[in-house]
Amino acid sequence: MKKSLTIHDIAKxxxxxxxxxxxxxxxxxxxxSPELRQKILxxxxxxxxxPNMLGKQLKTKTSMTIxxxxxxxxxxFYSSIILGVEEIARKNNYQVxxxxxxxxxxxxxxxIQAMFEKQVRGLVISSxxxxxxxxxxxxxxxxxxxxxxxxxxMDDVSEIDFDYYKGGHQATRHMIGKGHHRIAYVxxxxxxxxxxxxxxxxxxxxxxxxxxxLVQEGGxxxxxxxxxxxxGKLLTRKLLGREGERPTAIFACNDMTAFGVINELSAEGLKxxxxxxxxxxxxxxxxxxxxxxxxxxxxxTYEMGRLACNMLLDMLIDSKKAETGIMLQPxxxxxxxxxxxxx
Amino acid sequence: MKKSLTIHDIAKxxxxxxxxxxxxxxxxxxxxSPELRQKILxxxxxxxxxPNMLGKQLKTKTSMTIxxxxxxxxxxFYSSIILGVEEIARKNNYQVxxxxxxxxxxxxxxxIQAMFEKQVRGLVISSxxxxxxxxxxxxxxxxxxxxxxxxxxMDDVSEIDFDYYKGGHQATRHMIGKGHHRIAYVxxxxxxxxxxxxxxxxxxxxxxxxxxxLVQEGGxxxxxxxxxxxxGKLLTRKLLGREGERPTAIFACNDMTAFGVINELSAEGLKxxxxxxxxxxxxxxxxxxxxxxxxxxxxxTYEMGRLACNMLLDMLIDSKKAETGIMLQPxxxxxxxxxxxxx
DNA sequence: CTGTTAGCGCGTTCAA
DNA sequence: TTGAACGCGCTAACAG
Numbered sequence: 263m264k265k266s267l268t269i270h271d272i273a274k275x276x277x278x279x280x281x282x283x284x285x286x287x288x289x290x291x292x293x294x295s296p297e298l299r300q301k302i303l304x305x306x307x308x309x310x311x312x313p314n315m316l317g318k319q320l321k322t323k324t325s326m327t328i329x330x331x332x333x334x335x336x337x338x339f340y341s342s343i344i345l346g347v348e349e350i351a352r353k354n355n356y357q358v359x360x361x362x363x364x365x366x367x368x369x370x371x372x373x374i375q376a377m378f379e380k381q382v383r384g385l386v387i388s389s390x391x392x393x394x395x396x397x398x399x400x401x402x403x404x405x406x407x408x409x410x411x412x413x414x415x416m417d418d419v420s421e422i423d424f425d426y427y428k429g430g431h432q433a434t435r436h437m438i439g440k441g442h443h444r445i446a447y448v449x450x451x452x453x454x455x456x457x458x459x460x461x462x463x464x465x466x467x468x469x470x471x472x473x474x475x476l477v478q479e480g481g482x483x484x485x486x487x488x489x490x491x492x493x494g495k496l497l498t499r500k501l502l503g504r505e506g507e508r509p510t511a512i513f514a515c516n517d518m519t520a521f522g523v524i525n526e527l528s529a530e531g532l533k534x535x536x537x538x539x540x541x542x543x544x545x546x547x548x549x550x551x552x553x554x555x556x557x558x559x560x561x562x563t564y565e566m567g568r569l570a571c572n573m574l575l576d577m578l579i580d581s582k583k584a585e586t587g588i589m590l591q592p593x594x595x596x597x598x599x600x601x602x603x604x605x
Numbered sequence: 606m607k608k609s610l611t612i613h614d615i616a617k618x619x620x621x622x623x624x625x626x627x628x629x630x631x632x633x634x635x636x637x638s639p640e641l642r643q644k645i646l647x648x649x650x651x652x653x654x655x656p657n658m659l660g661k662q663l664k665t666k667t668s669m670t671i672x673x674x675x676x677x678x679x680x681x682f683y684s685s686i687i688l689g690v691e692e693i694a695r696k697n698n699y700q701v702x703x704x705x706x707x708x709x710x711x712x713x714x715x716x717i718q719a720m721f722e723k724q725v726r727g728l729v730i731s732s733x734x735x736x737x738x739x740x741x742x743x744x745x746x747x748x749x750x751x752x753x754x755x756x757x758x759m760d761d762v763s764e765i766d767f768d769y770y771k772g773g774h775q776a777t778r779h780m781i782g783k784g785h786h787r788i789a790y791v792x793x794x795x796x797x798x799x800x801x802x803x804x805x806x807x808x809x810x811x812x813x814x815x816x817x818x819l820v821q822e823g824g825x826x827x828x829x830x831x832x833x834x835x836x837g838k839l840l841t842r843k844l845l846g847r848e849g850e851r852p853t854a855i856f857a858c859n860d861m862t863a864f865g866v867i868n869e870l871s872a873e874g875l876k877x878x879x880x881x882x883x884x885x886x887x888x889x890x891x892x893x894x895x896x897x898x899x900x901x902x903x904x905x906t907y908e909m910g911r912l913a914c915n916m917l918l919d920m921l922i923d924s925k926k927a928e929t930g931i932m933l934q935p936x937x938x939x940x941x942x943x944x945x946x947x948x
Numbered sequence: 949c950t951g952t953t954a955g956c957g958c959g960t961t962c963a964a
Numbered sequence: 965t966t967g968a969a970c971g972c973g974c975t976a977a978c979a980g
Binding site: 278279280281282285292293294295298317319320321322323 | 949950951952953955956957958
């Protein structure tokens with residue numbers, strides 16, 4: 263194992279001072295004569311010099327690293343956001359420290375602390391922890407935070423928001439427009455802002471149309487990876503077991519849940535959309551691959567990631583305070599899982 | 606924005622030397638009197654002391670960070686590996702620097718360089734770049750590498766391998782055992798070890814049974830996220846358009862491709878498995894959610910990630926050389942997409 | 949233009 | 965048991 267050299271080693275080899283080496287190798291704008299510059303560059307290359315960023319960062323107080331905290335990377339929704347974050351980070355020579363919080367507030371706090379210790383000064387987070395004291399403290403210490411997916415409602419936190427309410431409303435309107443009157447809403451626990459907003463959008467649209475809402479809410483969440491799917495199946499089973507007239511359409515809080523709904527319907531011998539219509543929420547790629555292709559509300563996750571990272575870098579570079587925030591708009595993608603009941 | 610304090614600040618407040626503070630706050634085994642220890646701990650807590658890891662790491666030459674380079678995080682196969690890596694990393698107080706290489710060798714090299722500069726000394730990688738010189742160089746400089754998914758065949762690189770050959774063989778045997786004779790193999794470009802091995806396993810099993818292989822290979826790969834699905838559709842279309850007798854079963858190189866196959870078959874009015882059987886490879890969760898549930902070869906991705914990270918940490922801590930490597934065994938999960946043609 | 953010097957925050961000898 | 969002093973690798977202020 264070879265020992266890696268420092269600018270001092272290079273300096274000795276080139277018979278100059280380490281300051282000059284630093285100025286050349288760090289692309290400083292400080293003037294250095296062309297001859298020395300060439301010489302230093304040549305030697306650095308010859309000896310495979312690799313800078314030690316820890317030294318540099320300790321001095322300049324900037325770790326070119328941003329942190330990302332999301333519930334779990336195996337959820338396509340989040341991995342897509344991360345991809346967007348990373349693209350922008352890469353283009354600006356930043357790197358991404360990834361943390362899966364599994365929605366565990368303690369773990370979330372632990373990660374934030376660890377990243378702050380590593381001098382990470384920028385954070386993209388989807389947090390559901392309600393106690394923001396620790397985060398607040400780090401923000402006071404200079405941490406910049408952009409929230410995605412789940413809004414935080416904190417002064418110093420910028421938000422890349424999505425209009426979940428409008429999305430829920432729009433989806434419901436769509437089904438009503440197709441002639442559906444009995445529309446059920448099937449959802450994972452209403453324990454966070456995004457889900458609550460979709461739910462409210464649904465309720466509002468139903469009320470406006472003078473229709474009776476029918477909500478089936480899931481129980482405690484797990485992180486088995488197939489939770490949402492299983493939850494969709496379970497809630498559908500409950501829904502079908504209910505007394506009274508069956509709904510003609512089921513609206514699910516996200517696409518994975520919708521897949522579960524469809525699967526259960528199929529197991530019960532019900533065809534989608536002939537016997538029952540299904541509407542998703544997310545617009546993940548998989549929806550287009552299902553049979554039938556799932557009608558859904560598109561969330562521009564990749565774009566959310568890009569915007570979040572850009573906003574964060576702006577904050578880091580100009581050290582300006584939280585921007586006003588961005589509200590992304592939903593877009594309904596009509597595929598084939600919702601039947602037209604009119605005529 | 607408050608200024609964060611250093612051990613010197615704490616030292617002044619406690620009226621001791623910074624050395625003593627360091628010994629207490631870094632949990633050194635060095636003896637410090639209980640009184641001073643308590644006093645320092647109290648003050649550190651009171652003033653919300655946060656250590657600066659850059660200083661520590663510069664001194665101790667260890668960044669508690671490992672790097673992960675995979676093609677793209679939006680592929681469930683890889684995100685699941687990462688989750689396993691991160692779990693083990695977390696338990697050992699390491700953090701994960703994530704890089705999506707998009708199978709771009711130049712980007713891969715750039716990331717490796719950047720991580721090495723940040724003093725990352727451990728790397729989990731799924732690489733398809735053929736030029737390993739740069740990596741080799743960093744290994745000589747002290748980088749520890751564990752390869753997952755794609756084997757590298759380098760002396761100093763440990764490998765978490767999966768028996769792709771056996772998997773391909775096993776899957777093919779399974780279909781043959783169900784009475785299939787005309788079995789097509791549909792695959793993304795055979796441009797990397799894993800795919801080549803599955804293909805060879807298929808060929809061998811067919812040959813052993815005295816059957817004629819029928820391979821349909823895909824063209825240039827993109828990273829659209831739906832590439833594999835589209836590729837499955839395209840290849841199926843080509844396959845069905847061929848002259849001669851149709852196969853009774855299609856074996857796809859991975860589950861996403863299999864979903865495309867099924868989708869296309871369905872579009873052509875062919876039912877799975879009644880009119881055509883389909884076999885996948887991966888065993889991703891989604892397979893169980895499809896209709897029909899996909900028979901596939903299970904790869905323990907999460908376990909691969911865990912093993913890779915454990916192996917890496919062993920190398921980092923004991924600085925022992927590459928272990929012998931681990932070969933994970935395939936396991937066939939029979940679901941409902943392969944028909945039994947016998948009697 | 950170049951070099952000397954002084955830290956960044958921390959851990960770790962070596963003396964006391 | 966404690967503290968003074970040094971250095972990890974680098975940049976930046978100041979002199980020359």
